[in-house]
Amino acid sequence: MRDDRPPGSRRSCDRRPHRKGDPMIAGGETIATLATPHGRSAIATIVVAGPDAALAVDRHFFPLGKKGASASSVGDILVGHWRDSAEEAGEELVVSRTAAERVEVHCHGGVAASRRILNHLTAAGCREIAWADYARQSEISPIAAAARVALADARTSRTAGYLLDQYNGALQAELTTIAELLETEQVSDAQLRLQTLLAAANFGLHLIRPWLVVIAGRPNVGKSSLINALVGYERAIVFDQPGTTRDAVTAAAAFDGWPVELADTAGLRESDDAIEREGVARARKLQSAADLILLAIDQSAPWTKDDQTLVDAYPHAIIIHNKSDLPAAGDGVRPAGLEVSAERGDGIERLIATIGHAIVPTPPLPGTPLLFTPEQVAAAQQAAALLAEKRPAAAAQTLRMLLT
Template identity: 40%
Template sequence: MDPIEAGSLPMTSENPFSYRLLTPRGRGAVAVISIGGDLSAIDALLQAANGKPISDQELERIHFGHWSDEDIVFVKQAVDQMELHCHGGQAAVERIRADLERFGGVPALTREWDAPIEHLSDLKHHLEIAITKTTTQKTAHAALRQSQLWPEFIDWLGSASRDEALEQIDRALAWANFGRHLIIPWSVVLCGRPNVGKSSLINALVGFERSVVFDQPGTTRDIVSAETAVDGWPIELSDTAGLRGSAAGLEAAGIERARQRIAEADLLILVLDQSQELSHDDYDLLQEFPDAVVVINKADLPVILTQDEWNRPVWKVSAKTGVGVPELIDAISQRLVSEEPQVAQVFPLSDEVVSLLNRMRQLMETEPVDERARWVSVFCHFAVPPQR
């Protein structure tokens, strides 16, 4: 039976199971996926080498099998718990994930990450998950540090005065945006008029041919994204359709999407072409996006573009030869993270912890009782307002 074929087994919404990727995202030799719940649905996807269904497999033994045409190893730890070890490439993991979801699986990790934190133990668990969700050494280190700082912070709250506590909560909240981006990549969007070399530049920045490059304007229509890291900070680079006022049809639809992505970006890179005079479209974009990092591409070609008409710092690069690209990467990192928190600074790593801190703040301001131990209990059970 081809397990990929939809409908070969009824969807298991009545018998759900959850799955979780235990190994970090990205390249690795082996990926480990843990599955919990009713394992019977997995029989349609996994053919054990010994021919037995999952329910008959011995516990805590290493078994071999196939997931469609993929070789895998699995271990059943309990009647409702197993682990799959598959090839660590993104494609293999993604395929198993899609199969699991089609057969009723829900991502346990996401559910836990988004779940309300109601107790201190939930918060500790949340911070442990945060470490597994980081994608670079730098962010993993920072998340690990946070998992050590938070219990200390909560302890400290138990002996702090209300004013001190409020001050520290505000300090933590001031780093919320930074903390959130330890896990969710910063969004960096490249824009510019058609043919200036946006796709070429994104390829130069990520180091491989992610986006199609062509000498005709209007090549990129949809948004093409690639995840990478600059100076250890995870970023998602998005290549967009060339922006020009006179576009119509499909190109105009691409431009509309580009504009949406630009509106959500943490940082915008406006690309110009050194080998052409500044066009009306370029000029309009410079006016429209005063905060964008301005990049003059095609630095290997003769200079036609002059900078007399505007007064902004620019980065000269050649996507073709790579000249100026390392400096641009530094500039991106500087713009995204101009300052890092002190090593002992506690801060939230998710919107969930931000709302926890805000709620705590609110309770502290409105609650008349100033018993020290109270704040700790408020923190640990913040979802339940203190009894009056």
């Protein structure tokens, strides 16, 4: 399970429009937000932004040096204590003025530490807001804001690289170009570029939503052992009684840098057991939503009509002949597939590489503009429909709504 980008990849850094540095907080208010994820960590960062940001911080920040946040210059790093009064020992932390009306407080990462500071800031007149809301208010465009929020949810560095391209202006520039082409009646060029964007939309949406890979097969073919081998630890219960898995067991993984949610589902067979029938029904529903199906077959058992039925039902599945560590049945009628031993780990690396290539056969080049939210995709689809109706001005207006 690797998370590596191809050697020599380059990311765009210069397309994003220049910002003046101060957050655009509505109404001139001062806000405070926790910029790091909730939970325990080494360091937590609290952003205070607005006209009274430095004054609010100075009410509880006692620097070791001579100047506090209000007297500091942009870029200054101050060390001191956060406390209720000068008599207390307080908590050691770091304060940095990152813009004229923006101060960052870096404290210990425990929940209690950041909560205490936020409570003090709200008592000092700041309004606490969620980090995602702050990101939307402080970015110069909706696309940059959406990319900034998406970056926080990116599961691998490879997908984060593509989102960083969008944050730096790749999608913004492309949509602007398409809108300008439509407004100058260069419809064919605009239509081609819009179709190119939509063709890559499925990839873009998966930058923050993992690809769903479902392991299917008859009972007792080793599906649970396969998911354990793929993620590298025991996620699913392994038992030799057919029908053991009744509900889907999922696990997060990354193959070739692509985030994947693996699902081990109930064995597919007819059963008189009501619970097992429900498990099979849920398995089929999950399989219908899958981006990729791994069809596991026990190569040590004789080939059956039920095996062939499954192969016919999932023509695009990756076929895995599991239990290669056991003597093969040798019936000579099996379809081509990967020979794997989930028990010993034989063939697992090859299977991982095959999965990675199957979900993303041709990765976009670094810097490629990508639609990456459902709202963006819906707007682009609407614009394409308007072009089909020969309404380029309306299509341009639809795309412009994504930009401002």
